[in-house]
Amino acid sequence: MTNNPTLIEMRHIVKVYPPSVLALDDVTVDFRRGEIHSIVGENGAGKSTLMKVLYGLTQANSGEIIYKGEPVHFREPGEAIAAGIGMVHQEIVLIPEYTVWENIVLGVEPVNWLGKIDRQRARQLVKQKIDEFQFNLDPDARVESISVAARQKVEILTLLYRNVEVLILDEPTAVLTPQEIPQLFAELNRLRDGGHTILFISHRLEEVLELSDRITVMRKGKKVDTVPASATTRQELARMMVGRDVIFTTRRKPQPPGEAVLRVENLSLREDHGRVRLNNLNFEVRAGEIVGVAGVEGNGQFELVNTLMGIQKPTSGRIFIRNVDITHFDILQRRQYISFVPQDRGKMGASLVAPLWEDAIMTHHRLNPRFSQWNGLLLNTRFAQQFTRDLIENFSVVAPSPRAPFRTLSGGNQQKVIVGRELLLQSDFVLLDQPTRGLDVGSMEYIHDQILRIRAEGRAVLMISADLEEIFLLSDRILVLYRGQLVGNLPVEQTNPQEVGSLMLEGQVQSS
Structure with missing residues (x-):
């Protein structure tokens, strides 16, 4: 050549x-x-x-x-x-x-x-x-x-x-x-x-x-x-x-998990024409634990996220957060218990045409009374702007001002805004759907550090990722979905990418 x-x-x-x-x-x-x-x-x-x-x-x-x-x-x-x-x-x-x-x-x-x-x-x-x-x-x-x-x-x-x-x-x-x-x-x-x-x-x-x-x-x-x-x-x-050194090895420190924060019992989802998307899922995510979800695209990960967030209603089963049954809660009610980073930041995570500060305060403005004034009739824009400035500083967002159109930020900085907004909600349970998809190594390293930080704080994290390296880098346990079924629930130290890959492709470990 x-x-x-x-x-x-x-x-x-x-x-x-x-x-x-x-x-x-x-x-x-x-x-x-x-x-x-x-x-x-x-x-x-x-x-x-x-x-x-x-x-x-x-x-x-x-x-x-x-x-x-x-x-x-x-x-x-x-x-x-x-x-x-x-x-x-x-x-x-x-x-x-x-x-x-x-x-x-x-x-x-x-x-x-x-x-x-x-x-x-x-x-x-x-x-x-x-x-x-x-x-x-x-x-x-x-x-x-x-x-x-x-x-x-x-x-x-x-x-x-x-x-x-x-x-x-x-x-x-x-x-x-x-x-x-x-x-x-x-x-x-x-x-x-x-x-x-x-x-x-x-x-x-x-x-x-x-x-x-x-x-x-x-x-x-x-x-x-x-x-x-x-x-x-x-x-x-x-x-x-x-322009600097990047760390590629795991920085996840051993720590014993606490009590179950998310508990999923017998969760199933059937579409109108009878196709089974989720089939009797049972698992939990404990405090101070990151659980990664692996699977070839189209095997139920998207539907799992949607049922946890209330976007789709399960055919059967129950969802608990801190022993509160949220199965029949609407999306806004669930947002009191769940911090959520969606896989598509442009369609579900933010409004691209809005100024940065409006995207930064989403959900906060409904749950935190400091965002309102005049008995809730008006938005406290001064507090909203200061909140956004603090988010920009604390999460290393590169942006000219809180008023900059969100679409003018790079993909990595858009993701930092969304991750920062969700982590500042202080929910016990954090749901991450492809948190670093399409990001460069520098932005990925930053997001990984934030995820490990909230783990150390004792929050429970469920992370769906198409990147197996990312799953092994961050997770304490790995769930594997195959055709809507849970075919693996593996401590990360007791498995390897080949075993997880076999479960993803075949629903079972392929013999050598």
């Missing part, structure tokens, strides 16, 4: 988002034919923006792109795909009711002499691509019935079917189990060895080091350096990303 020719050069790229956010600051980087090149950096560092400029999703203010020795300017992604550059986004966009082959040929279907889709020919072409790239896929399977990993392969094949030479992958391992990641990496290595160029965006530095030929590090819109993967370490990459 070292001597491979340069395929793409991005020279002096500048991107400014109005009014004055400098997302890319004179970035120059090159990508070689037949290499896996990772781009890493903190949230807001500019890595995704750089790839969007290359793919035609975003237009640079200045700079140039040289592709195969010629200057190019893609006005939209269709032009990039036609030139041989494709992008697979973190959010999988497929039609669930269509088969694998129907999704892959959509928009470029072969037609017969009557101008109708030649279904047999289309399926045959897709099967040839599946065999050519050694992707283990059934072309006739409906997308709704296949795993998340298989859907990801369909997205990649959709671009390979269009003969792209460059694949941009945005956080492709975020939804995969430990067993599925090596298979993806093997497929990407085969593509690389066949002459494709893979541009890989990821927050998982161990994966970046394992997979990449070269790594470009970005910070605050600038390129810090491009280094061979073989010549760097996880610690050095993190230091380049955040």
Whole structure:
């Protein structure tokens, strides 16, 4: 790979988002034919923006792109795909009711002499691509019935079917189990060895080091350096990303748990058409304990969160917090007992269009009488502003002022506001749903420190996470959900990622 020719050069790229956010600051980087090149950096560092400029999703203010020795300017992604550059986004966009082959040929279907889709020919072409790239896929399977990993392969094949030479992958391992990641990496290595160029965006530095030929590090819109993967370490990459040392080992100190704070008894959830989402769950979370919930996406984690928060009503079972039966409480009543960090900060955690201070006081303004004046008729805006300023200082939020629009904050700082708001509620039970999804190593380290702090204070934490490393780093016990059933309740010291991964995939430990 070292001597491979340069395929793409991005020279002096500048991107400014109005009014004055400098997302890319004179970035120059090159990508070689037949290499896996990772781009890493903190949230807001500019890595995704750089790839969007290359793919035609975003237009640079200045700079140039040289592709195969010629200057190019893609006005939209269709032009990039036609030139041989494709992008697979973190959010999988497929039609669930269509088969694998129907999704892959959509928009470029072969037609017969009557101008109708030649279904047999289309399926045959897709099967040839599946065999050519050694992707283990059934072309006739409906997308709704296949795993998340298989859907990801369909997205990649959709671009390979269009003969792209460059694949941009945005956080492709975020939804995969430990067993599925090596298979993806093997497929990407085969593509690389066949002459494709893979541009890989990821927050998982161990994966970046394992997979990449070269790594470009970005910070605050600038390129810090491009280094061979073989010549760097996880610690050095993190230091380049955040400008300081980052601790990757667990800082969870041994402590005996207290009495049960959350108790779930025989909890089940059946949808109207009879599908079982949760099946007779029984578990508890004790004071001073972090319990992690692991499972492949779609196996009941989302429904568990919804039933605990009162968004969905269980078919049967009971939920207790400190021996108070909250099973039939509405959401506002539950908020007196539960601090909740949702997985989607933009849709459930905050209003993106509101000023920061309005998002910071959510729920507090209903539960704390100091937020009201004139017998509850008016909001005490002076106290609300001071509360927000204290939150900004205590949780290290980078924001120009409490009045700044929430959407102008980086993802990491938005998450700090939501985590800070919820922890300041002082509830005995804290429910965390994907608390660090999409965050960089620096922001993740900060959120982890806050979670460990409330554990030390004796609060009970239930944490749902798609990141097994995070679960093992923070949890005292691990619950594993498989098809809505609890198939594992394991002390973290008595298990390992392989055992948990087997339970996630099969509902049982696979024999070696």
